[in-house]
Amino acid sequence: MIDPDAELVRSAGAGDTRAAEALVRRHLPKMVGVARRMLSDGAEAEDVAQEVFLRVWREAPRWKPGQAKFETWMHRVALNLCYDRLRRRRERPDPDAGLMVADTRPLASEEWLARQRAARVNAALAQLPERQRAAIALVHFDEMSNIAAAEILEISVEALESLLARGRRALKAALADVAQDLMGGPEGGP
Amino acid sequence: MTKKEETMDRERFAYLLDAYGADFRRWPAQARAQAAAFAAQDAEAAALIGEARKLDAVLDGARDEAGPSADLAARILAAAPRAQRPAFDRRAMLALAACAVFGVLIGYGGGMLAPAPAEDDSYFSMAFEAPSFEDEG
Structure with missing residues (x-):
């Protein structure tokens, strides 16, 4: 399996800022998009996307292409962060939720x-x-x-x-x- | 791979339409050509597609075209790994430390190897010699 992100991840992990920028350009809109769908909240979705990338930066120096593609791993991280936030919402409902829709x-x-x-x-x-x-x-x-x-x-x-x-x-x-x-x-x- | 992908009949067509909607580009790659062929020859296919297309259109109307906010990418990139300048600095520090240790050793070892000065403490004994009072009185 060829991972189109493997080289970028390796370079970003080694401190190549251009590789990091390319990863952000390629994946940030998707991360924000999927988190928006899951959370129905733009600000929270951006927090999730930022957290995904913090994990990317943490993992990149030791990333080894394995069974899952990097993009797949990123989506899993994003969805798991969304599931966590949704669970916290259920546990502590926000009384103001939904008031901004109309x-x-x-x-x-x-x-x-x-x-x-x-x-x-x-x-x-x-x-x-x-x-x-x-x-x-x-x-x-x-x-x-x-x-x-x-x-x-x-x-x-x-x-x-x-x-x-x-x-x-x-x-x-x-x-x-x-x-x-x-x-x-x-x-x-x- | 799905169990029902071998033949395209109305049941399978409706099953895939239920899951993926009316746009065959979202369908499993291996089913697209069969789906198009089935849709072209089945009398009820058009009605089924029409129903699925309604939902697709409603969902597409909610597609959020606004991208991430302007400063999000900058915030993320500010936390990206930086090239390890310490790789050079560490070497330089090691070289400096080695020089310091070497200097101390040379200084200490040189001191040990240098010939000991002749022990001439006559000035000392003279200085503290008991004064002679012979001439006095």
């Missing part, structure tokens, strides 16, 4: 509608069990191959497909009105 601008502009739909989707995603949410984040939003996503989640492709199918069915039920609004034409609009 936008009360009076004019129903296209942008406003799009934001409302996005908020609904994010809320529906947040209701999914974590593993289903992670599967959809990786395959739908990150457009990863089924094999790569299954490897990150450390499950078989069949198990991944089961997570995806259950997640998508739940989203379809939760977002039926949004789909109707979006696809149903002008008469379906608000």
